[in-house]
Amino acid sequence: MSLSELWTEWWPLLWPTLVAIGFILASVPVVGLYATFVERKIAAAVQDRLGPNRVGPFGLFQAIADGIKIFLKEQVIPSHVHTFFYMLAPCISLMTAMFALCFMPYGPVSTEYQSGFRMIVMPGLDVGLLLMFAISSLSAYGIILGGWASNNKYSLYGAIRSCAQFISYEIPLGMSVLGVVVVAGSMNIETIVASQATADGILGWNVWWQPLALIIFFTSALAETNRLPFDLAECEQELVGGFHTEYGGIKFVLFFLAEYTHVVTISFMTILLFFGGWHFPGLSGAVDASWQMILLGAIVLLTKVCLVVVLIMLLRWALPRFRFDQLMGLTWKGLIPLAMLNLIGVAIVSTAQWPRWSLAIVSLFLLIGAGMWSTSQLQAKLRRPAGRKPVTA
Amino acid sequence: MTVTEVKPTSRKKKKVEWAEDPKIGFVEAIYLPAIVSGLATALKHVFFKKRLTKQYPEVEPEVPPNYRGVHRLNRDEEGRVKCVACYMCQAACPANCIEIIAAPAPQDDPKWSNRDKYPATFTIDELRCIYCGMCEEACPVDAIELTSIYDLTGLTRQELIFDKEKLLSVFDETSKAGQDPVRTMRGKLGPASEVSSTAANSPPPPGGGRHG
Numbered sequence: 001m002s003l004s005e006l007w008t009e010w011w012p013l014l015w016p017t018l019v020a021i022g023f024i025l026a027s028v029p030v031v032g033l034y035a036t037f038v039e040r041k042i043a044a045a046v047q048d049r050l051g052p053n054r055v056g057p058f059g060l061f062q063a064i065a066d067g068i069k070i071f072l073k074e075q076v077i078p079s080h081v082h083t084f085f086y087m088l089a090p091c092i093s094l095m096t097a098m099f100a101l102c103f104m105p106y107g108p109v110s111t112e113y114q115s116g117f118r119m120i121v122m123p124g125l126d127v128g129l130l131l132m133f134a135i136s137s138l139s140a141y142g143i144i145l146g147g148w149a150s151n152n153k154y155s156l157y158g159a160i161r162s163c164a165q166f167i168s169y170e171i172p173l174g175m176s177v178l179g180v181v182v183v184a185g186s187m188n189i190e191t192i193v194a195s196q197a198t199a200d201g202i203l204g205w206n207v208w209w210q211p212l213a214l215i216i217f218f219t220s221a222l223a224e225t226n227r228l229p230f231d232l233a234e235c236e237q238e239l240v241g242g243f244h245t246e247y248g249g250i251k252f253v254l255f256f257l258a259e260y261t262h263v264v265t266i267s268f269m270t271i272l273l274f275f276g277g278w279h280f281p282g283l284s285g286a287v288d289a290s291w292q293m294i295l296l297g298a299i300v301l302l303t304k305v306c307l308v309v310v311l312i313m314l315l316r317w318a319l320p321r322f323r324f325d326q327l328m329g330l331t332w333k334g335l336i337p338l339a340m341l342n343l344i345g346v347a348i349v350s351t352a353q354w355p356r357w358s359l360a361i362v363s364l365f366l367l368i369g370a371g372m373w374s375t376s377q378l379q380a381k382l383r384r385p386a387g388r389k390p391v392t393a
Numbered sequence: 394m395t396v397t398e399v400k401p402t403s404r405k406k407k408k409v410e411w412a413e414d415p416k417i418g419f420v421e422a423i424y425l426p427a428i429v430s431g432l433a434t435a436l437k438h439v440f441f442k443k444r445l446t447k448q449y450p451e452v453e454p455e456v457p458p459n460y461r462g463v464h465r466l467n468r469d470e471e472g473r474v475k476c477v478a479c480y481m482c483q484a485a486c487p488a489n490c491i492e493i494i495a496a497p498a499p500q501d502d503p504k505w506s507n508r509d510k511y512p513a514t515f516t517i518d519e520l521r522c523i524y525c526g527m528c529e530e531a532c533p534v535d536a537i538e539l540t541s542i543y544d545l546t547g548l549t550r551q552e553l554i555f556d557k558e559k560l561l562s563v564f565d566e567t568s569k570a571g572q573d574p575v576r577t578m579r580g581k582l583g584p585a586s587e588v589s590s591t592a593a594n595s596p597p598p599p600g601g602g603r604h605g
Contacts, residue, residue, distance in 0.1 A: 045439040050446040215425070314439075318431030371423035378417040 020121040024101050028094075031264060032257040033063040039313050046317040073249035078150075081246060085149035090247065090254035093142025097261035100136040103128045104268040107298030108278045109190050119298060129187040133174055136224070136265065139258060140166040143226070146255065147243035158242030161232045161324065165223055168328060169230075172335035173220035179213040179346040180206050180273050183359070193277035201281030207274045209356055210346065212363035214274045216339050220331070221266035225259060227312065229319040232327060267308035275304055334370065341366050456541045461524045463542040464517050464555070465563040465573075467535060471504065474561060475536035478512040482528035482537050490521035491528060515557040519545060540573045 037052065037059070044051030052059035077083060107119030125131065140163060147159020181187055183206070184195040198204035207214050223230040231242075239245070244255045271277060278297035322330065345362035420426050447454055456462070467475045478495035496513035498505040505511070528537050540563060547553040555563070567573040 042439070044446075046435045048438055048442045048445045050444050050448075314432055314435050315428075317435045319428060367423060371419050374422040375417065375419050378422060 016117045017121060019117060020119070021102075023106075024098060024121060028098055028101070028261055029067070029257060032260040033067050035260040035263065035309065036066065036256070037063040038310070039316075042310065042313045043317065046314070070253050071250055075250070076248050078246050080151045082149040082151065085145050086246070087251070089142050089146030089149055090251045090258070091142075092145060093139055093258035094254045094261070096135055096138040096142060097258040097265065099138075100132055100265045101261065101268075103132040103189060104265065104272070105189065105193075105277070105301075106268075107301060108294050119294070124188065124190065126186070126188050128189045129177060129181065129192070132189075132269075133170070133177075136262070137166065137170055139262065142255075142258065143243050146247065150243070150246035152246055154240045155243050155245045158232075158239045158245070161239075162226060162243060165226075165230065165232065165327065168331045169220040169223040169335075172216050172331060172339040173224060175336070175339035175343050176213040176216035176220065177269075177273060178343050179210050182343070182346050182350055183210070189272055193272055193279070196276040197279040202276070204279075205274065205276040209359040210274070210342070210363055211360065212338065212342050212367050213346075214270070215367075216335050216342070217273070218266075218270060220335060221269065222312065222315070223327075223331070225262040225266060225312075227259065227263065228316040229321050230327060231321065232324055263309060263312055264305070267305045267312065270308050271301065271304045277301055334374070338366055338370055454543075456543060458541070460541045460543065461526045461529075461539040463519065463540050463545050463563060464522070464528070464560060465538055465540050465567060466515060466557060466560040467538060467564055468561065473504065473508070474511060474515075474557065475534055476512050476515060476532075477508070477534050477536070478510050478515075479533060481531040481533060485527045485531035486522075487525060487527065488521050488523045490518040492516045492518075512557060515560060517555045517560065519553045519555055520550060538573070540567045542567065 040062075041051040041059075043049075052062040055061040055065050077086065102121040103125060105120040105123075109118055109120050109123060122128070143162045143166075144159045147155040147157075147162070150156070180192060184192040186192060186195075196204045196206055244252055247255060278301040280300045342363065345366065346359060349358050349362060415421075469475045476493075478493055480493055480495070483491040483493050492514070493512050493516075494514045495510055498508040498511045500506065524539065526539055529539055542563070545553070
């Protein structure tokens with residue numbers, strides 16, 4: 001086979017992927033910068049302030065100004081760091097974060113392989129979900145490397161905390177998603193989304209049938225992004241800045257972009273796995289029916305994703321930060337057993353071919369059971385020591 | 394955690410209350426209602442609360458009448474500087490930012506005929522000043538006052554060292570704008586400004602104290 005034949009054979013497969021990769025590469029910095037802008041606006045609104053409103057209409061150019069400013073900053077490399085690893089850490093962080101986006105369809109994608117342009121970098125991947133988790137867990141390396149290479153105690157503390165947190169929360173994260181995988185019968189993200197597009201419309205979504213899995217998944221995913229209330233790796237009160245204490249300028253921004261990319265990724269995951277992806281009642285139809293339908297699907301998907309991103313940013317102001325033992329307790333004593341039991345319940349329901357509503361009952365039963373068990377435990381712990389009686393006035 | 398209430402008036406009965414530990418029930422144990430209520434609080438602020446931000450250059454803040462901003466040197470009814478160069482403010486100033494050089498009032502000038510002493514120079518280093526207002530309190534003739542001007546800026550250190558003319562022009566501006574009425578006006582100047590017929594160490598005029 002000559003080179004030109006190879007070219008004619010491969011080019012139709014290559015260009016859609018290149019376009020999709022270009023799209024991801026271009027959108028990550030923009031989305032990251034504007035996510036900071038939106039976050040600042042939301043933070044301001046929650047605190048009864050106005051937020052950035054000076055640069056451009058409604059302050060919209062603030063993100064661009066910030067970007068320019070931070071790109072032009074001096075590159076300071078402290079003398080006590082391991083320079084190579086110090087420089088490598090933010091790159092690994094952002095790279096793995098962006099890698100995870102490859103498995104995210106950003107618009108309607110059919111379960112069959114399509115030639116021509118499609119809205120995903122890696123279509124039809126049968127181990128999509130597994131590979132996604134495998135790669136997004138690599139971002140722990142970026143943080144650990146950053147903390148260690150900084151040669152700074154606080155950075156190392158932050159990195160170690162983050163390491164423990166990552167390892168602990170990977171377990172419920174994976175296990176909660178397994179329930180969805182068992183029901184859909186595939187790890188292919190497109191298939192999982194298609195399995196939610198039933199005639200029931202909105203009731204086909206997994207959120208109604210596996211709410212416990214959603215709660216566990218969302219909580220663990222939030223912990224994976226190192227955001228409040230799980231941002232012990234960078235809590236300012238205790239660790240100066242955590243693993244990025246020694247980073248400034250563009251290197252700091254790479255860490256930040258990675259964090260926001262993670263937020264976007266978990267929002268995508270939440271929507272794709274639990275909220276029917278690009279499907280919405282009344283908008284169902286063949287995925288490749290027409291470009292209008294595809295565009296509409298993409299808009300539906302991205303709107304849902306934006307809502308989740310906003311929810312994550314609001315959660316930051318709704319919840320206080322966990323203490324470290326509480327953080328570990330939550331996952332090891334709460335989420336992991338719950339995720340296991342949930343998986344067992346889902347497996348039993350789908351093996352016995354019971355109706356779908358029994359899944360919701362399993363979820364509810366587990367949640368109530370966990371609550372009651374936890375109540376009894378807490379009350380045993382809080383019981384007053386003997387001899388000290390409260391004096392009522 | 395204990396809450397103790399002790400009434401200062403009643404001696405015999407001290408009211409001691411034990412604050413109970415919060416009850417952790419089922420609702421608290423499953424976290425979710427607390428998260429929802431936290432989100433509701435956040436959303437309440439987003440949608441229903443008034444924004445407290447003041448858009449500064451467009452909307453100027455209203456400073457309270459006792460605000461301590463840039464200094465001014467007051468003029469008396471005849472337009473002369475009220476200051477009698479007694480050095481009280483300079484002595485009171487904890488930041489040592491006031492520098493006065495006194496001179497005898499120009500006696501050949503009929504305008505100054507009833508004044509004994511006046512400041513030849515009066516310099517305040519506005520960068521050194523801590524705006525404590527002690528000069529204002531120390532002044533026996535209410536000559537120095539702090540105005541409500543809060544946005545003092547300059548491009549050089551030199552231009553923020555205010556001399557007598559600058560301080561008088563601050564008086565002209567602020568009293569014209571009406572934002573800073575002469576706050577501590579007690580009528581006439583005090584005895585310190587009056588020409589003593591005898592030596593400098595003469596006893597105070599009969600009636601003592603300040604006029605007005």
